[in-house]
Amino acid sequence: xxxxxxxxxxxxxxxxxxxxxxxxxxxxxxxxxxxxxxxxxxxxxxxxxxxxxxxxxxxxxxxxxxxxxxxxxxxxxxxxxxxxxxxxxxxxxxxxxxxxxxxxxxxxxxxxxxxxxxxxxxxxxxxxxxxxxxxxxxxxxxxxxxxxxxxxxxxxxxxxxxxxxxxxxxxxxxxxxxxxxxxxxxxxxxxxxxxxxxxxxxxxxxxxxxxxxxxxxxxxxxxxxxxxxxxxxxxxxxxxxxxxxxxxxxxxxxxxxxxxxxxxxxxxxxxxxxxxxxxxxxxxxxxxxxxxx
Amino acid sequence: xxxxxxxxxxxxxxxxxxxxxxxxxxxxxxxxxxxxxxxxxxxxxxxxxxxxxxxxxxxxxxxxxxxxxxxxxxxxxxxxxxxxxxxxxxxxxxxxxxxxxxxxxxxxxxxxxxxxxxxxxxxxxxxxxxxxxxxxxxxxxxxxxxxxxxxxxxxxxxxxxxxxxxxxxxxxxxxxxxxxxxxxxxxxxxxxxxxxxxxxxxxxxxxxxxxxxxxxxxxxxxxxxxxxxxxxxxxxxxxxxxxxxxxxxxxxxxxxxxxxxxxxxxxxxxxxxxxxxxxxxxxxxxxxxxxxxxxxxxxxxxxxxxxxxxxxxxxxxxxxxxxxxxxxxxxxxxxxxxxxxxxxxxxxxxxxxxxxxxxxxxxxxxxxxx
Numbered sequence: 034x035x036x037x038x039x040x041x042x043x044x045x046x047x048x049x050x051x052x053x054x055x056x057x058x059x060x061x062x063x064x065x066x067x068x069x070x071x072x073x074x075x076x077x078x079x080x081x082x083x084x085x086x087x088x089x090x091x092x093x094x095x096x097x098x099x100x101x102x103x104x105x106x107x108x109x110x111x112x113x114x115x116x117x118x119x120x121x122x123x124x125x126x127x128x129x130x131x132x133x134x135x136x137x138x139x140x141x142x143x144x145x146x147x148x149x150x151x152x153x154x155x156x157x158x159x160x161x162x163x164x165x166x167x168x169x170x171x172x173x174x175x176x177x178x179x180x181x182x183x184x185x186x187x188x189x190x191x192x193x194x195x196x197x198x199x200x201x202x203x204x205x206x207x208x209x210x211x212x213x214x215x216x217x218x219x220x221x222x223x224x225x226x227x228x229x230x231x232x233x234x235x236x237x238x239x240x241x242x243x244x245x246x247x248x249x250x251x252x253x254x255x256x257x258x259x260x261x262x263x264x265x266x267x268x269x270x271x272x273x274x275x276x277x278x279x280x281x282x283x284x285x286x287x288x289x290x291x292x293x294x295x296x297x298x299x300x301x302x303x304x305x306x307x308x309x310x311x312x313x314x315x316x317x318x319x320x321x322x323x324x325x326x
Numbered sequence: 327x328x329x330x331x332x333x334x335x336x337x338x339x340x341x342x343x344x345x346x347x348x349x350x351x352x353x354x355x356x357x358x359x360x361x362x363x364x365x366x367x368x369x370x371x372x373x374x375x376x377x378x379x380x381x382x383x384x385x386x387x388x389x390x391x392x393x394x395x396x397x398x399x400x401x402x403x404x405x406x407x408x409x410x411x412x413x414x415x416x417x418x419x420x421x422x423x424x425x426x427x428x429x430x431x432x433x434x435x436x437x438x439x440x441x442x443x444x445x446x447x448x449x450x451x452x453x454x455x456x457x458x459x460x461x462x463x464x465x466x467x468x469x470x471x472x473x474x475x476x477x478x479x480x481x482x483x484x485x486x487x488x489x490x491x492x493x494x495x496x497x498x499x500x501x502x503x504x505x506x507x508x509x510x511x512x513x514x515x516x517x518x519x520x521x522x523x524x525x526x527x528x529x530x531x532x533x534x535x536x537x538x539x540x541x542x543x544x545x546x547x548x549x550x551x552x553x554x555x556x557x558x559x560x561x562x563x564x565x566x567x568x569x570x571x572x573x574x575x576x577x578x579x580x581x582x583x584x585x586x587x588x589x590x591x592x593x594x595x596x597x598x599x600x601x602x603x604x605x606x607x608x609x610x611x612x613x614x615x616x617x618x619x620x621x622x623x624x625x626x627x628x629x630x631x632x633x634x635x636x637x638x639x640x641x642x643x644x645x646x647x648x649x650x651x652x653x654x655x656x657x658x659x660x661x662x663x664x665x666x667x668x669x670x671x672x673x674x675x676x677x678x679x680x681x682x683x684x685x686x687x688x689x690x691x692x693x694x695x696x
Contacts, residue, residue, distance in 0.1 A: 219412065221410040221411070221412060222414050224381055224414070225408070225414035225416070226416075226427075227400070227401045227402045228380075228381075228401050228408050229407060229427050229428035229431060229476070230428050230431035230432055239418075239427070240416060240418070244418060
């Protein structure tokens with residue numbers, strides 16, 4: 034790739050570029066690559082006795098042998114995919130409304146309304162849900178006061194609640210890329226679609242969605258990864274039975290102090306998310322570079 | 327009775343809050359004609375076209391296509407199709423998918439679609455472009471595909487919203503001729519909106535000049551050019567020299583228009599029977615109506631000095647300044663090349679007949695004639 038004509042200054046230019054890229058390279062190396070290499074090495078050893086380790090695949094075989102781990106893994110993946118799909122289904126009409134239907138000031142106000150919940154931390158937001166949904170919470174009390182329920186109603190600690198929390202937490206990350214990609218869709222394309230005989234369904238299917246595909250893909254990737262790696266929401270809203278894979282990793286590291294097993298699980302989660310994103314991109318015929326640009 | 331018209335508007339009004347974009351427009355467009363709506367930007371022509379297409383509903387009035395009202399009929403059910411200003415070809419589909427789009431929406435079967443698409447592509451002169459992507463087409467080709475996409479549906483009326491605006495000058499000149507030919511061959515009624523008078527004049531059977539939401543004049547291009555009914559039409563269609571003056575003495579067959587700068591212009595009484603003394607008027611004279619050092623009629627004669635020679639081949643002209651009043655004028659040079667040696671500073675005698683002068687009673691808002 035070197036240009037022979039500029040080879041004299043090429044070295045200097047390359048050194049400058051390297052210097053500029055240094056913070057990024059350092060960040061990548063120290064905070065991403067190095068920990069992962071270490072994690073990989075830790076996951077591939079077995080503790081024989083105090084301070085003695087040996088190379089072994091036992092941490093991985095344990096995962097496949099123990100059905101609890103395996104089930105949690107699959108369940109986390111399925112729930113995350115469902116949460117992503119739900120977020121897309123709810124986020125798409127919202128984004129379309131913000132980008133294409135609203136005009137002027139209302140557009141910014143609506144967009145801001147999507148953003149406002151994110152001014153407080155995820156923890157506070159999740160506690161907000163708990164105040165609403167718990168046995169002694171707002172909704173339970175209201176149902177009793179209205180005479181609809183006889184006793185306290187517990188709405189926490191089930192899968193539906195986890196799903197609500199995950200979708201709520203992820204919504205912004207779906208809406209932002211969708212609004213920006215839908216904003217870039219020329220109104221006259223939609224009008225042309227109608228003018229040539231299309232209806233709302235066919236125009237959406239043939240024109241709006243193909244145009245929005247990069248935004249859909251990038252929104253889905255971000256939401257899926259955030260959901261898969263989420264710890265707080267499933268833990269607080271789902272309680273002990275939430276069976277989220279990140280909780281397993283936490284347990285291995287913190288409760289059982291089994292770093293070898295925890296590292297192996299961490300790697301398996303990485304493999305899982307990479308694989309599902311890759312399959313998703315293949316199915317939607319998008320490329321990663323198209324999606325992030 | 328109404329069947330002979332493909333398109334008819336009756337007192338169509340469109341108001342946006344207090345602003346009236348389209349103000350009681352009535353028009354009838356006979357079958358198979360090329361009808362242009364010419365006006366400056368912001369005159370309401372796009373709003374009118376969008377009402378015809380069904381994207382906007384008129385505040386009052388009626389729109390009829392082939393004799394039946396289409397009020398309340400959504401765009402996808404109207405027998406009209408539109409070529410958008412920026413063409414709005416679907417970038418996510420290739421050329422033949424673009425053309426096939428409308429047929430698919432109608433539920434035509436695959437064989438019919440294929441046949442019609444290839445027929446239509448052949449008709450617009452791009453028979454082999456079906457598998458191409460939209461981004462691979464040149465500006466003129468995109469233009470033709472956008473038209474093909476509409477024509478394949480055999481609309482009663484084809485609406486065109488300044489589709490040549492995005493093309494460069496040379497291609498635009500070429501497409502003008504091509505569009506007219508195409509319309510002539512297929513015989514579909516075209517409604518074409520533009521702010522470019524030469525597009526309207528060259529292509530159309532009928533032109534409606536629109537200003538501030540109203541039609542100023544509807545007529546054949548020649549009519550508009552030689553017989554403008556209002557000052558706006560005289561100023562907007564073609565080049566004109568403009569004076570502001572007041573009607574002075576009237577003779578048997580001449581009217582004297584006094585100019586505030588001291589000079590006077592003669593107009594024919596016959597063409598302006600209603601002008602009365604003291605009325606403020608705008609006076610228009612076409613650059614090509616003025617003869618340089620000529621014989622012809624000499625009702626008006628001005629001695630002038632050449633300021634600038636604007637050489638442009640057959641469309642060359644000179645900018646001159648009236649020696650007496652200092653008024654700037656543009657005079658077309660004869661195409662014989664007789665005054666090829668004219669240069670700035672030369673003195674010339676300008677003459678024109680009184681019947682070449684057009685006067686219009688000055689409107690309340692003076693800027694309309696600028």
